[in-house]
Amino acid sequence: MSAAKYIGIDLGGTKIAGILADAGGEVLHQEKIPTRTEEGQEKVIARVFGLIRTLLAMAGTGEVKGIGLCSPGPSDLKAGIIIEAPNLKWKDLPLIALLEEEFNLPAVLENDANAAAYGEYVYGAARGRKDLIYLTVSTGIGGGIIINGKLVYGRNYSAGEVGHMVILPDGPLCGCGRRGCIEALASGSAIAREAKALLLKEHQRAPGQVGLLWEITGGDPERLTAKEVGEAATQGDPLALSVLEKAFGYLGVALGNLVNLLNPEIIVIGGGVAALGPLLFRPAVRAMEATAFAHMCRDLPVVPALLGGEAGTKGMVALARQKIPAGV
Structure with missing residues (x-):
């Protein structure tokens, strides 16, 4: 057979x-x-x-x-x-x-997002673990939660909408209609939006002082994407670095709240923005550790997803x- x-x-x-x-x-x-x-x-x-x-x-x-x-x-x-x-x-x-x-x-x-979480649980970065949080950070932010080897669904199959945890109640408007969701603060779209605003403000303040991020956009900030912000940050551009530090600090606060709530064995982060590596993980883990109980963060791996697309x-x-x- x-x-x-x-x-x-x-x-x-x-x-x-x-x-x-x-x-x-x-x-x-x-x-x-x-x-x-x-x-x-x-x-x-x-x-x-x-x-x-x-x-x-x-x-x-x-x-x-x-x-x-x-x-x-x-x-x-x-x-x-x-x-x-x-x-x-x-x-x-x-x-x-x-x-x-x-x-x-x-x-x-x-x-x-649940499917990706389960894929990482069975075949990827969380293989061998039973309790995990999976986040995908790309244009938006999604997530999946697995407890004791089972996906958490909730009453009407809607659990795991971590992208719409409100971190900053008076923050920027999210696509869901609420303000201050983590998606509106730390997603690829949010990073591009924040960088555009700061870049325009900086150009108006000192038009002759053109930085790397301005050069990457060819003088047109509307063309800016999170990928380009990441490229500028890897080359040490101060504005790009400050945008990512702020965004992923917020992401870390969200992670800290999830850690306090769920006490996972591992956190896996996937999606296109996760390709930024240490530029994401360092500020996020630092903020997570400042937000969650120390004993819950001790020896808690926060790792990139392995399975990609x-x-x-x-x-x-x-x-x-x-x-x-x-x-x-």
């Missing part, structure tokens, strides 16, 4: 990633295609189906036992319905029912393997 295989799909606002993997998580084949949300819901679903067909074709007949799919935003995981995915402009979509009808295979749905797809393979019997 052939070994069971599973398909993991990570459905994002800009790309759809898919893998075919065995029960041990070894990736046998992978594909990535653009989402093209501008083409509308039906065409995006058709692209998801096309990607799954490609992966099924790489497996032997009857070997794929199930499909795991993660997407951004809140979902009713039990019913398999995406309640709202703002980046995709979807609402109340019964995607799992559509998948099962199309492929005659069992399928499971998960939030993308495969965290979501591998997490969905692991969750599909867990929730779908191999004998189906």
